[in-house]
Amino acid sequence: GAGVSQTPSNKVTEKGKYVELRCDPISGHTALYWYRQSLGQGPEFLIYFQGTGAADDSGLPNDRFFAVRPEGSVSTLKIQRTERGDSAVYLCASSPVAQGVSSPFFGPGTRLTVL
Amino acid sequence: GESVGLHLPTLSVQEGDNSIINCAYSNSASDYFIWYKQESGKGPQFIIDIRSNMDKRQGQRVTVLLNKTVKHLSLQIAATQPGDSAVYFCAETYTGNQFYFGTGTSLTVIP
Numbered sequence: 001g002a003g004v005s006q007t008p009s010n011k012v013t014e015k016g017k018y019v020e021l022r023c024d025p026i027s028g029h030t031a032l033y034w035y036r037q038s039l040g041q042g043p044e045f046l047i048y049f050q051g052t053g054a055a056d057d058s059g060l061p062n063d064r065f066f067a068v069r070p071e072g073s074v075s076t077l078k079i080q081r082t083e084r085g086d087s088a089v090y091l092c093a094s095s096p097v098a099q100g101v102s103s104p105f106f107g108p109g110t111r112l113t114v115l
Numbered sequence: 116g117e118s119v120g121l122h123l124p125t126l127s128v129q130e131g132d133n134s135i136i137n138c139a140y141s142n143s144a145s146d147y148f149i150w151y152k153q154e155s156g157k158g159p160q161f162i163i164d165i166r167s168n169m170d171k172r173q174g175q176r177v178t179v180l181l182n183k184t185v186k187h188l189s190l191q192i193a194a195t196q197p198g199d200s201a202v203y204f205c206a207e208t209y210t211g212n213q214f215y216f217g218t219g220t221s222l223t224v225i226p
Binding site: 043 | 123158159160161164210211212213214219
């Protein structure tokens with residue numbers, strides 16, 4: 001079946017603008033994760049959803065970042081007043097088990113560039 | 116664990132040789148571990164996982180070894196092929212909510 005998809009694949013924006021990044025998880029997967037990856041580093045945790053609720057948002061760097069998953073499937077990561085330091089690849093992953101005891105499957109990522 | 120910046124550890128092997136990639140994890144409470152492969156411009160791809168009640172697990176051409184005493188994980192790739200060239204990450208979790216990724220190791224296979 002289809003894997004995790006993310007749109008757009010690339011996003012270029014100007015400092016101070018608002019952006020939305022979309023994630024379509026694998027059908028039936030209840031757990032959804034957002035990670036951020038900077039060049040030459042491993043993915044860094046941002047937020048974890050079980051169903052519709054954010055079970056763990058401790059990785060969000062500040063209140064400019066927000067994510068939703070209103071129907072327990074598609075998720076949107078929202079970044080307000082973007083800064084140049086937000087430039088990175090934003091990765092979404094999903095897994096079939098609500099308690100996260102199985103491996104997350106990652107999408108291809110959205111490369112965000114803030115000018 | 117901490118990221119060490121832009122200088123990834125690197126490993127170069129001849130095609131056909133075996134590769135061993137190592138990872139030191141940080142939390143003795145971690146109970147589930149995963150190895151991922153990441154090619155340029157793509158998301159991490161699952162390779163193999165292991166739970167803390169095991170010390171070895173084998174897949175197709177890959178073996179993961181877990182040493183909880185010294186908090187060490189290794190990935191062995193048999194008969195390495197050019198298509199194995201990528202960055203390899205280990206990931207650990209103890210909550211199931213967050214997976215902590217290491218810095219990664221860049222593997223280059225020389226034909």
